[in-house]
Amino acid sequence: MGLRRLMFASQKGGVGKTASAVNVATCLGQAGQRTLVLDTDPIGSVGACFGALIAPGHPGLYGIGRWELPDLVLPDVAPGVDLLPYAEDRRPIDLNALHHSLERLREPATEQYDFVIVDTRPSVADMTRRLCQVVDEVIVVFQCHPLAYRTLGGILGQLRDARTDGAGARLLGLLLTMVDGRDPRAAQLEGHIRRSLGQALFPISIPLDPMVSEGLMSDRPIVLYLPESPVSQAYQELTQTLLRAPALAA
Ligand SMILES: Nc1ncnc2c1ncn2[C@@H]1O[C@H](COP(=O)(O)OP(=O)(O)OP(=O)(O)O)[C@@H](O)[C@H]1O
Ligand SMILES: [Mg+2]
Numbered sequence: 001m002g003l004r005r006l007m008f009a010s011q012k013g014g015v016g017k018t019a020s021a022v023n024v025a026t027c028l029g030q031a032g033q034r035t036l037v038l039d040t041d042p043i044g045s046v047g048a049c050f051g052a053l054i055a056p057g058h059p060g061l062y063g064i065g066r067w068e069l070p071d072l073v074l075p076d077v078a079p080g081v082d083l084l085p086y087a088e089d090r091r092p093i094d095l096n097a098l099h100h101s102l103e104r105l106r107e108p109a110t111e112q113y114d115f116v117i118v119d120t121r122p123s124v125a126d127m128t129r130r131l132c133q134v135v136d137e138v139i140v141v142f143q144c145h146p147l148a149y150r151t152l153g154g155i156l157g158q159l160r161d162a163r164t165d166g167a168g169a170r171l172l173g174l175l176l177t178m179v180d181g182r183d184p185r186a187a188q189l190e191g192h193i194r195r196s197l198g199q200a201l202f203p204i205s206i207p208l209d210p211m212v213s214e215g216l217m218s219d220r221p222i223v224l225y226l227p228e229s230p231v232s233q234a235y236q237e238l239t240q241t242l243l244r245a246p247a248l249a250a
Contacts, residue, residue, distance in 0.1 A: 003110045005102075005135040006242070007118040007169070009128045011155040015143040016177035019212055020235070021119035022049040022221045027239035029080025030223075033114040036073065036082050038105075040098060040131075041121045042090040050077035051219025052085065060087035064101040069108040078224060082113075093121070095130055102134035123155055132162035132169035139172050144179040144186050144205070149193055172245060175238070177206040204237045
């Protein structure tokens with residue numbers, strides 16, 4: 001099976017992209033998939049989720065092509081998972097350089113990994129549209145909140161435009177996050193969203209659970225910190241769904 005480059009994207013910020021990227025990457029590693037998780041956000045929250053220390057001057061993803069990939073990654077941040085961080089100096093995103101780096105990543109990554117999981121910032125300008133040219137699959141993350149739901153159109157439009165531009169990335173599905181099971185209004189909203197989006201939505205939603213943040217205090221994604229919790233089980237189920245989805249890259 002070929003390399004699968006899977007991007008987590010959203011229109012709005014703070015919707016659980018990073019939490020989803022790191023937990024899915026960890027579940028993939030546990031399932032025996034050689035996984036690289038890539039941080040395209042200068043804030044560096046992917047590294048923080050694993051408690052990774054990035055060496056001063058580390059070029060992160062901007063070093064692709066200049067460094068050998070094994071020298072650039074932080075190995076084994078979780079079982080079966082390597083991390084390619086953002087540059088340690090947190091320089092502002094250079095979209096052309098980012099695009100170029102991801103393009104150059106493909107060849108070495110194909111030899112060394114089954115999955116590259118790409119965490120992104122909320123999409124500004126045409127970032128998602130551009131990155132669709134250098135990934136194979138996209139999951140759009142949105143929170144179970146009216147505003148998040150109503151801003152979905154923007155990012156879905158960028159995906160459509162990307163395909164019109166000839167980008168090969170396929171929308172795997174929409175992932176609903178932070179669903180508060182104790183709030184009847186959230187259940188009502190989820191019902192409404194499921195009726196209107198139908199099969200575009202993954203069958204599993206990610207429940208709201210404050211322990212997701214607490215796990216970060218111990219430098220571990222929740223699937224390692226509290227593997228039996230409903231939110232961990234949801235990420236495991238989502239990962240199994242992804243593994244059943246046919247890979248695109250040959
Ligand atoms: N299922 C969840 N239940 C409760 N809190 C969560 C859940 N998922 C994520 N969080 C918390 O919500 C906040 C935002 O999550 P996260 O950083 O994953 O969002 P993001 O979309 O990556 O944000 P940004 O757009 O800033 O990159 C974090 O504090 C995170 O710990
Ligand atoms: Mg994030």
